Amino acid sequence: MENLTEGLTLETLPKAFTHLTNEVSEIKRLLLEKSNEQPNETDRWFDLNELCNYHPDKPSKPTVYGWVNAGTIPVHKGGKKLRFLKSEIDNFLKQGRKKTLAETASEADTYLKKKGGNNG
Secondary structure, three states: OOOOOOOOOOOOOOHHHHHHHHHHHHHHHHHHHHHOOOOOOOOOOOOOHHHHHHOOOOOOOHHHHHHHHHOOOOOOEEEEEEEEHHHHHHHHHHHHOOHHHHHHHHOOOOHHHHHHHHHO
């Protein structure tokens, strides 16, 4: 039943309705199956070595200790051990993103419009 609307009559309506009901049930099943799948990688903990290997710049341990002491990298301490949460490290890495010229120009326009609106 490729084209259900072509030649649809009262006699073929029950068959078309059954076909559509089956299609909707299959779509619902696929959506439920997809929603129950676990993400490929859940949030996880890194130790110092794992962090050094995960970080794109492959920093040395002393460099990471410097970041920890300066408070620039998110860290959790358990006794003497440092632990890093992957999601927090990902957010930390994203903070270094530079704005595009278009983003900077848009922010400047918005700022100027606000400033101009206060004067008038």
